[in-house]
Amino acid sequence: xxxxxxxxxxxxxxxxxxxxxxxxxxxxxxxxxxxxxxxxxxxxxxxxxxxxxxxxxxxxxxxxxxxxxxxxxxxxxxxxxxxxxxxxxxxxxxxxxxxxxxxxxxxxxxxxxxxxxxxxxxxxxxxxxxxxxxxxxxxxxxxxxxxxxxxxxxxxxxxxxxxxxxxxxxxxxxxxxxxxxxxxxxxxxxxxxxxxxxxxxxxxxxxxxxxxxxxxxxxxxxxxxxxxxxxxxxxxxxxxxxxxxxxxxxxxxxxxxxxxxxxxxxxxxxxxxxxxxxxxxxxxxxxxxxxxxxxxxxxxxxxxxxxxxxxxxxxxxxxxxxxxxxxxxxxxxxxxxxxxxxxxxxxxxxxxxxxxxxxxxxxxxxxxxxxxxxxxxxxxxxxxxxxxxxxxxxxxxxxxxxxxxxxxxxxxxxxxxxxxxxxxxxxxxxxxxxxxxxxxxxxxxxxxxxxxxxxxxxxxxxxxxxxxxxxxxx
Amino acid sequence: xxxxxxxxxxxxxxxxxxxxxxxxxxxxxxxxxxxxxxxxxxxxxxxxxxxxxxxxxxxxxxxxxxxxxxxxxxxxxxxxxxxxxxxxxxxxxxxxxxxxxxxxxxxxxxxxxxxxxxxxxxxxxxxxxxxxxxxxxxxxxxxxxxxxxxxxxxxxxxxxxxxxxxxxxxxxxxxxxxxxxxxxxxxxxxxxxxxxxxxxxxxxxxxxxxxxxxxxxxxxxxxxxxxxxxxxxxxxxxxxxxxxxxxxxxxxxxxxxxxxxxxxxxxxxxxxxxxxxxxxxxxxxxxxxxxxxxxxxxxxxxxxxxxxxxxxxxxxxxxxxxxxxxxxxxxxxxxxxxxxxxxxxxxxxxxxxxxxxxxxxxxxxxxxxxxxxxxxxxxxxxxxxxxxxxxxxxxxxxxxxxxxxxxxxxxxxxxxxxxxxxxxxxxxxxxxxxxxxxxxxxxxxxxxxxxxxxxxxxxxxxxxxxxxxxxxxx
Numbered sequence: 007x008x009x010x011x012x013x014x015x016x017x018x019x020x021x022x023x024x025x026x027x028x029x030x031x032x033x034x035x036x037x038x039x040x041x042x043x044x045x046x047x048x049x050x051x052x053x054x055x056x057x058x059x060x061x062x063x064x065x066x067x068x069x070x071x072x073x074x075x076x077x078x079x080x081x082x083x084x085x086x087x088x089x090x091x092x093x094x095x096x097x098x099x100x101x102x103x104x105x106x107x108x109x110x111x112x113x114x115x116x117x118x119x120x121x122x123x124x125x126x127x128x129x130x131x132x133x134x135x136x137x138x139x140x141x142x143x144x145x146x147x148x149x150x151x152x153x154x155x156x157x158x159x160x161x162x163x164x165x166x167x168x169x170x171x172x173x174x175x176x177x178x179x180x181x182x183x184x185x186x187x188x189x190x191x192x193x194x195x196x197x198x199x200x201x202x203x204x205x206x207x208x209x210x211x212x213x214x215x216x217x218x219x220x221x222x223x224x225x226x227x228x229x230x231x232x233x234x235x236x237x238x239x240x241x242x243x244x245x246x247x248x249x250x251x252x253x254x255x256x257x258x259x260x261x262x263x264x265x266x267x268x269x270x271x272x273x274x275x276x277x278x279x280x281x282x283x284x285x286x287x288x289x290x291x292x293x294x295x296x297x298x299x300x301x302x303x304x305x306x307x308x309x310x311x312x313x314x315x316x317x318x319x320x321x322x323x324x325x326x327x328x329x330x331x332x333x334x335x336x337x338x339x340x341x342x343x344x345x346x347x348x349x350x351x352x353x354x355x356x357x358x359x360x361x362x363x364x365x366x367x368x369x370x371x372x373x374x375x376x377x378x379x380x381x382x383x384x385x386x387x388x389x390x391x392x393x394x395x396x397x398x399x400x401x402x403x404x405x406x407x408x409x410x411x412x413x414x415x416x417x418x419x420x421x422x423x424x425x426x427x428x429x430x431x432x433x434x435x436x437x438x439x440x441x442x443x444x445x446x447x448x449x450x451x452x453x454x455x456x457x458x459x460x461x462x463x464x465x466x467x468x469x470x471x472x473x474x475x476x477x478x479x480x
Numbered sequence: 481x482x483x484x485x486x487x488x489x490x491x492x493x494x495x496x497x498x499x500x501x502x503x504x505x506x507x508x509x510x511x512x513x514x515x516x517x518x519x520x521x522x523x524x525x526x527x528x529x530x531x532x533x534x535x536x537x538x539x540x541x542x543x544x545x546x547x548x549x550x551x552x553x554x555x556x557x558x559x560x561x562x563x564x565x566x567x568x569x570x571x572x573x574x575x576x577x578x579x580x581x582x583x584x585x586x587x588x589x590x591x592x593x594x595x596x597x598x599x600x601x602x603x604x605x606x607x608x609x610x611x612x613x614x615x616x617x618x619x620x621x622x623x624x625x626x627x628x629x630x631x632x633x634x635x636x637x638x639x640x641x642x643x644x645x646x647x648x649x650x651x652x653x654x655x656x657x658x659x660x661x662x663x664x665x666x667x668x669x670x671x672x673x674x675x676x677x678x679x680x681x682x683x684x685x686x687x688x689x690x691x692x693x694x695x696x697x698x699x700x701x702x703x704x705x706x707x708x709x710x711x712x713x714x715x716x717x718x719x720x721x722x723x724x725x726x727x728x729x730x731x732x733x734x735x736x737x738x739x740x741x742x743x744x745x746x747x748x749x750x751x752x753x754x755x756x757x758x759x760x761x762x763x764x765x766x767x768x769x770x771x772x773x774x775x776x777x778x779x780x781x782x783x784x785x786x787x788x789x790x791x792x793x794x795x796x797x798x799x800x801x802x803x804x805x806x807x808x809x810x811x812x813x814x815x816x817x818x819x820x821x822x823x824x825x826x827x828x829x830x831x832x833x834x835x836x837x838x839x840x841x842x843x844x845x846x847x848x849x850x851x852x853x854x855x856x857x858x859x860x861x862x863x864x865x866x867x868x869x870x871x872x873x874x875x876x877x878x879x880x881x882x883x884x885x886x887x888x889x890x891x892x893x894x895x896x897x898x899x900x901x902x903x904x905x906x907x908x909x910x911x912x913x914x915x916x917x918x919x920x921x922x923x924x925x926x927x928x929x930x931x932x933x934x935x936x937x938x939x940x941x942x943x944x945x946x947x948x949x950x951x952x953x954x
Contacts, residue, residue: 032723033723033726033848034723034726034727034730034848035848035851036851036853038851038852038853041853042853064711064731066730066731066732070848073849074851074853074854076857100849187696190693190696190697191696191697191698191699196697198691198693198694198697199691199693200693201675201692201693201734217672217673218675218692218693218696219664219672219673219674219675219692220672221696222661222664222665222692222695222696223664223665223670223672224665225665237538249506249507249508252507252508253508254755255755255756255759256508256540257538257540258540258752258755259752260675260734260751260752277734277751277752277755278732278733278734278751280755281728281729281732281751281754281755281758282729284755284758284759284762285729285758285759285762285847286762288758288759288760288762288763289762289763289765289843289846289847291763291766292765292766292769292839292842292843293839293840293843295766295839296832296835296836296838296839296840297832297836298836298837298839298840301839301840301843301844303840303844303849303850303858303861304849307861307864307865310865311864311865311868311869314833314836314865314869315868315869315872315873317832317836318829318832318833318836318869318873319872319873319876321828321829321832322825322829322873322876322877325824325825325828325829326825328824328828329821329822329824329825330821332820332821332824333818333821336817336818336820336821337817339813339814339817339820340813340814340815340817341814343810343811343813343814343817343820344807344810345820346806346810346813346817346819346820346823347803347804347806347807347810348803349820349824350799350802350803350806350823350824350827350936350940351796351799351800351803353824354795354799354802354932354936355792355795355796355799358770358771358791358792358795359788359792361770362770362771362772362788362791362792363772364770365766365767365769365770365772365775366767366770366772366775366777368766369763369766369767369775370775370777372763373759373763374507374508374509374544375547375574375777375778376777377509377510377512377548378512379510379512379515379516379548380548383550384777387777387781390781390785391781391784391785391788394785394789395785395788395789395792398789398793399789399792399793399796402793402796403796458828462824462828466824
């Protein structure tokens, strides 16, 4: 944590707390001089200094420190920090960095660390292992933990079943508040991280939820069935994590019951496990649209290059397609080279306008703001925007070109091409992602290729075609 | 909510619950036929049917329904639903839609609705009003609520002070668990939405936090000071909401104390108010990079057009700059028009590669993964990726062009230009956003202009310049 307090308000001398605060900058990032200090200590073989420096840090910051080190420094750093790299740190680590660290650990050590975590965090660590490593780790685990993890692994990746904890508090409908409190006090092995109690039927179907604040504020004799909220959001165990995240967000949930297909309560998802999914799912659109995959800076180089290159090669194909349109007009260009100077303006501006519409559409689809109920209206909206902007840009560039080159016809041609290409950009920019969404293809992954192909091809074709049609010459 | 349960597991006939489930599709969106049904009822003046249909919905879904209606249908819809459009619905509404609805309400009605909400939600409604409307609403409020909102409005927009609730549970260090529970039971006016209790010194400085689950699981005689967590994250009241969101995410917080500059506890932020900020801040990069502003599909048309057009005009300037580079080579192009055909491939591919690096860098900066500690390493990483991809694409297009046009020199020129432009794209793609971040300018807002200018200019210059230098001709 970045700030601590002592019981004594009057303690004004610099304390360990203030020293600790200096480790972080104002945006909760580890300061580079602190990172360098730790790494220097490790290089000099002074593991004790490194440990003393790192010891006050929160596990999330220890994980950041390991990620900030160079790949070749990490092994030494982790060895020096030893037991400070605990299960919590492992759970906070970037998956690519963790994968390498874990692959160097003995299966028994991985099993021990995983055993200290909630099911969802343990699963996150174990699901990335090679199959034989996974088996070895599971064999080394306590039977209870092992069963929980093996069950979680039967659900598909990125579903509620992988995210949920099995440790939750479920009480029968006939209990009263006093019984619930006594039960919570008497069972030392219960989970500590819960914010709601689930009320279940004899068949273990959830029938209501009760916030801990409600329990705390009600007299002991109150029946739990009288204060529980019956309207509750049940998460099917197979639900995609993106939909789980949207549901948490929409209904401002702090925790939710997970049910199997027969309606039995099988787990609980808490909001702290959801925030990073919300962040990741919302942030990935810009990466996917650019063809950078998940854009993780900790991913090894080879798969990163392969992923980005695949996208670039696909785009090379579309660039060649657009270039071939220009190829049809070589004689016009040879006769009037100014056409070649101006044509990238038309195609490029169409690309920019198309990207705007595309970005808005992809986000509106991802946040469920654009649904079948308002698609037609949004088409109309984007068309109006494209028309307004196309007219403005067309008039602007048209007048400029006509004046600068003393060629009114050239001005009219580029103005018309600009208007046409902006309309194409607006229409394609919304049509492509909406269509892909209907076809259940992630619009963020494939839309950009179609949109830039359309704006490039139409940009060149409308400008050079019109120029040829009216017989423009220098 | 999308699913409800009854106490009776055996109830198998279709119930109101199942009817309700049919209202939503599998991704928690209102089904278009349901939306149409409600709007048809409103059109036909059958307000009662509309109300019956809408009544079972969660406030978040009522808000969605209003957003999904056309702007000219909304007034009628809201009038028909009457008291179903309550304070909760208002809090869930998109700000642009809410602004119009609220501007048509009497100040007394707005004051009444705002009075039913938590401070943060009330502030969100009132902060968007015109100054005189704001004064009228505040005058109509209860003195307590009014004071709370006026205080919140003294903090800058998008800071912790605007997000926090003032209703929180603070207890002195010398209390025991029993006293805390008795206090919570005896005060009927306390807030209901809290997940932690804050322990404060006599000077009202937070000294620790205690999860409700810990309180519930501890015997009555336990001193609260013995079970509280002393390490706690304190949010300064002036902290930017984006940093608050990152902090909640990093430390997996459910609630956090907000302190004024003197360290006094002045409010509390809960995670449910943070999830939509996380979503919004993470999702806005793709919109900002494209120049679509906040890309809200509910924003009125005129400001949307203005914002997008501003961006397009700036890009028009850079497109003209790039075109002027082509202008220097008109005689080469007139002599060998194939150069004009191939040049957009070089500039376009550079743009694509630059956008990949840019997207990765902007996200890594926004999530605090790219800090001064690893900037140099990330430069090296992007350089290697650019080199690998530039070589691959250069060889690919170079061989293709040499073969297709029986012109090995042309193949070598385009290969070299492609490699150069990919390197430019990689370097500029990371250098621009990192530099802007250092200058405290949002890299997502302005990076794209610089990057595409660089890749366009260098694409044209390297290809046409090399072609001119080696004296290429058809």
